[in-house]
Amino acid sequence: MTQNDEYPKVPLLDLEPIHRPIQERLRSALLRVLESNRFIGGPEVENFEQEVAEYCRVGYAVGVSSGTDALIASLMALGLDRNDEVIVPSFTFFSTAGSVHRAGARPVFCDIDAETFNIDPTKLEALITHRTRGLIPVHLFGQCADMDPILEICAKRGLWIVEDAAQAIGAQYKGKMAGAFGDCGCFSFFPSKNLGGIGDGGMVITNSPEIAEEVRKLRDHGASQRYYHSVVGGNFRLDAVQAAALRVKLSALEQWHEQRIANARAYCEAFSDLQEKGLLKIPGQSAGCRHVFNQFVIRVPDRDGLQEHLAARGVGTAIYYPIPLHLQRCFDGYGYHEGSLPESEKAAREVLALPVFPGLVEAQRDKVIRHIREFLL
Numbered sequence: 001m002t003q004n005d006e007y008p009k010v011p012l013l014d015l016e017p018i019h020r021p022i023q024e025r026l027r028s029a030l031l032r033v034l035e036s037n038r039f040i041g042g043p044e045v046e047n048f049e050q051e052v053a054e055y056c057r058v059g060y061a062v063g064v065s066s067g068t069d070a071l072i073a074s075l076m077a078l079g080l081d082r083n084d085e086v087i088v089p090s091f092t093f094f095s096t097a098g099s100v101h102r103a104g105a106r107p108v109f110c111d112i113d114a115e116t117f118n119i120d121p122t123k124l125e126a127l128i129t130h131r132t133r134g135l136i137p138v139h140l141f142g143q144c145a146d147m148d149p150i151l152e153i154c155a156k157r158g159l160w161i162v163e164d165a166a167q168a169i170g171a172q173y174k175g176k177m178a179g180a181f182g183d184c185g186c187f188s189f190f191p192s193k194n195l196g197g198i199g200d201g202g203m204v205i206t207n208s209p210e211i212a213e214e215v216r217k218l219r220d221h222g223a224s225q226r227y228y229h230s231v232v233g234g235n236f237r238l239d240a241v242q243a244a245a246l247r248v249k250l251s252a253l254e255q256w257h258e259q260r261i262a263n264a265r266a267y268c269e270a271f272s273d274l275q276e277k278g279l280l281k282i283p284g285q286s287a288g289c290r291h292v293f294n295q296f297v298i299r300v301p302d303r304d305g306l307q308e309h310l311a312a313r314g315v316g317t318a319i320y321y322p323i324p325l326h327l328q329r330c331f332d333g334y335g336y337h338e339g340s341l342p343e344s345e346k347a348a349r350e351v352l353a354l355p356v357f358p359g360l361v362e363a364q365r366d367k368v369i370r371h372i373r374e375f376l377l
C-alpha cells in the first residue's frame with residue numbers, strides 16, 4: 001500500500017457522492033410529496049413520465065413499480081399464450097427470462113457476442129420457430145444490442161421486440177435512444193441503475209398509443225375506469241415519492257453518464273497493455289454507439305483469484321452474472337445443459353465488474369488499477 005492511503009475502501013457503488021450535490025433538492029422533492037398527500041399516481045408521476053418520454057424522444061412513457069413489472073406489463077400488453085416462445089439472451093439478469101415465464105410463455109435462450117456480452121444476432125434465425133412471437137434484446141451493462149440486424153430479422157419474421165433497457169437509459173445506438181427501437185422499451189429505477197430511485201421503480205416507453213394505453217390499464221388491475229376490469233392486470237403502479245426523487249435525479253443524469261464514460265475511458269487506457277499481453281479483456285464497444293457503463297466489466301481467466309485479491313485490499317467488485325439463465329435450476333425442464341450456449345457460459349466464468357460510478361475519484365480509480373496490475377503482472 002502507498003504511504004497515505006486516503007481511500008482504504010473503494011466500494012463497487014457509492015451513492016453518497018452521487019446524492020450529496022442534490023441532497024437539498026431531493027429533500028424538498030420528498031417533502032413536497034409528503035405535504036401533498038398524493039402518494040399513488042398524480043402530478044409527480046405524470047410529469048416524470050413526460051420528462052422521460054422527452055429525454056428518450058418517444059411518444060409515451062408509463063411509470064410502473066419496477067423494471068421487472070415493466071417487462072411483465074409489456075408482455076401482457078402484447079399478449080402471450082401457453083405455447084408461445086420468446087427469444088432472450090442467456091447472459092442477463094434473471095428478470096428478462098423470468099418475466100417471459102411468468103407471462104405464461106417459454107423463454108428460448110440465445111447465445112451472446114463475446115465482445116459486447118449482448119445477444120448475438122447471427123444466432124437468432126436458427127432459434128425462430130412457428131411458435132416464436134417476439135424477442136427481448138437486453139442492452140447489457142449500458143450498451144445497446146446490435147439493433148440493425150435485430151430489427152431487420154424481426155420485421156422479416158413478423159416478431160415484436162421488447163427492449164430490456166433496465167441498465168441502459170440514455171445509451172444510444174446510431175443516435176437513437178435505448179428503449180426507442182422496439183414495440184416498447186423497459187427501464188428499471190432500482191437504486192444501482194444509472195437512474196436509480198430511493199426504492200423500486202420502472203417504466204415502459206413506446207411510440208404506440210395502443211401499447212401505452214394497455215400498460216396504463218394493466219398497472220391498475222386491468223381497469224381504465226375504476227372497478228370495471230376489461231382484463232386481469234396487477235398492481236404495477238409507480239409511487240409519487242419515487243417519481244419526485246427520480247425527477248431530481250433525471251436532471252443530473254447526463255452529467256453522471258459522462259463521469260461513468262470518463263472512468264471507463266481511464267480504465268481502458270490503463271489496461272491496454274494488459275489486454276495486448278492477453279492477461280485481461282476490456283469491454284468491447286460498438287462503433288457509433290454510446291455506452292453509458294452501468295457496469296464496467298472486464299474478463300480475466302483467474303477471475304475468482306482477482307476478485308479475492310481486490311477484496312483483501314478494500315476494492316469492491318461483483319460478478320454479473322455467475323450462472324447463465326439456461327443453466328438455472330428453475331429452467332431445468334427446458335432441456336439445456338452445460339455446453340448449450342458456450343459464449344454465455346464462458347462469460348459467466350470470466351467477468352468481473354469494477355467500480356465505475358460517478359463520484360469515483362481519481363485516487364480511488366488509480367487504486368483499483370494498481371491492485372489489478374499487481375495481481376496480473
Ligand SMILES: *Cc1c(COP(=O)(O)O)cnc(C)c1O
Pocket residue numbers: 066067068069092093095096138164166167188189190200201202
Ligand atoms: C435490473 C434489471 C431488471 C429488473 O429491474 P428491477 O427494477 O430490479 O425489477 C431487468 N433486466 C435487467 C437486465 C436488469 O438489469
